[in-house]
Ligand SMILES: Cc1ncc(C[n+]2csc(CCOP(=O)(O)OP(=O)(O)O)c2C)c(N)n1
Ligand SMILES: CC(=O)[C@@H](O)[C@H](O)COP(=O)(O)O
């Protein structure tokens with residue numbers, strides 16, 4: 151499309167964009183218009199699907215400018231977390247599928263290699279983009295051959311993601327290697343919650359202090375972009391700006407050329423500076439752009455979280471269309487119980503890694519601000535920090551999503567379990583989580599925790615059990631203890647008046663039956679009950695037990711179940727290597743299998759399960775009532791053929 155070709159308002163530019171190559175023929179003015187249309191399309195799509203709105207709105211201009219200047223997929227544009235990648239997906243041939251976002255068989259809510267060549271690296275867990283970009287840059291220089299080739303390597307990372315140690319590990323290495331690569335720091339002064347930490351304050355100083363304001367105009371954009379006569383003056387101003395405040399930026403100390411800060415919504419700044427970087431960069435470059443989370447859509451801009459995550463909503467009013475809740479969320483039950491216990495015990499404190507709302511610690515933070523710590527996106531630090539809080543005489547609750555605790559696993563082993571320190575792990579989003587899909591599944595914590603000596607591992611079967619497990623953890627000073635619970639609402643049982651500690655290692659019989667015993671760990675218990683109702687119609691009444699503990703197991707209860715039944719079935723919202731494996735180990739060690747017990751362990755399948763509704767995902771995983779019933783019938787048929795146990 152030529153510059154002089156007038157843009158006919160009746161045909162939106164976005165309708166003519168099949169892929170990023172189509173941006174190359176647009177004028178700068180048309181690119182600005184395209185950004186306007188892209189923002190509207192992003193709001194429209196997310197209003198129908200729900201999802202991460204604010205971050206994407208904050209990078210609309212940046213996305214257009216990157217795809218206009220660079221040549222994806224040869225140039226690798228790698229989005230950190232990639233919750234902000236919806237505009238990128240729209241421009242890279244997926245506009246027609248945007249309304250399948252985060253749904254079964256639909257588009258992922260994050261970048262995904264298998265979804266598009268324009269997604270060179272998958273994401274969703276924060277702070278991986280610089281490592282990935284460096285990897286591509288080194289592969290390029292080593293002659294790594296891939297179909298689309300490798301040109302520039304660009305990481306787009308937010309100020310929140312930049313607070314993770316991994317980002318600095320990568321920058322340190324990139325600065326050392328000196329490879330040409332580009333980091334774009336998308337600084338909107340927001341994480342999910344307002345950002346925390348010294349880095350956030352540092353970044354603010356880069357562009358907020360009075361002297362900076364005066365000089366900013368002079369240093370606007372990259373010095374080298376200015377016409378000759380202005381260049382020297384601006385360079386002096388910029389050096390003064392940097393030298394005056396901090397003797398060069400943190401990023402330059404790590405070996406990067408630092409450019410900015412510039413207005414990340416101003417195409418007249420973005421386009422020339424990106425073109426200059428593309429034309430002239432010889433080593434690692436960091437471009438600091440200032441943006442607004444939720445930019446251009448007032449309800450998102452006004453929201454406390456910048457519109458970070460939203461249900462489906464009415465575009466005109468911004469009113470979210472949330473399904474009515476029938477029971478409190480597990481998260482809120484945890485948060486309220488913890489705050490209640492903390493009121494009576496000033497040793498109780500809490501640690502979150504940038505997820506105060508998601509983990510339900512907001513109430514704790516409001517009531518006991520001196521005992522609630524948001525460490526930023528820094529799970530490794532959060533775990534070891536909790537370990538030392540325990541060593542220092544506190545009762546720390548380290549509240550993290552199962553999937554994000556994976557980031558701090560060595561610290562769980564090395565700093566907590568090995569030293570037997572009484573850290574309490576409140577593990578939210580246990581099991582399959584729904585729209586966030588495989589990257590956020592809490593599939594592995596049972597296995598990775600119950601294999602640790604001295605670790606106590608619990609799972610709440612419902613919200614009432616969760617209340618008691620919080621109390622159990624609070625009272626447990628003998629060593630580390632973890633309790634897990636799923637995303638979403640409870641089952642609607644009455645909450646106990648008083649949180650009562652459970653006896654460590656003791657399960658409970660929920661229903662007495664015969665022939666088959668079903669031993670549940672966690673909230674699959676509700677599905678087991680449903681299966682039992684259907685089995686009762688067939689005259690089959692299994693014994694149902696809630697294990698409560700994967701470690702230590704209630705050995706007496708389990709061995710008795712094995713003794714009194716032809717078949718024992720375990721079920722959990724976790725992968726192989728967890729609860730069922732612990733039970734199998736016990737039965738094997740005690741020689742129980744020598745006497746013919748039929749044993750089945752129902753676990754998540756050995757595969758990553760893509761996003762869908764949670765019930766759909768558990769269907770795919772084979773862990774819903776119908777599949778439980780089928781397993782009982784199967785094992786009974788086998789028992790019937792071979793007759794009763796010897
Ligand atoms: C390891 C890890 N911890 C926590 C999260 C949850 N999380 C998703 S986005 C986000 C905030 C990211 O802030 P920033 O990088 O500034 O991006 P913005 O949303 O502001 O564009 C967090 C904490 C995550 N994705 N990965
Ligand atoms: C992008 C990210 O990692 C978080 O926003 C995450 O999606 C939150 O998950 P919940 O919606 O379960 O709190």
Ligand SMILES: [Mg+2]
Pocket residue numbers: 308309310311336337338339340341
């Ligand atoms: Mg941010």
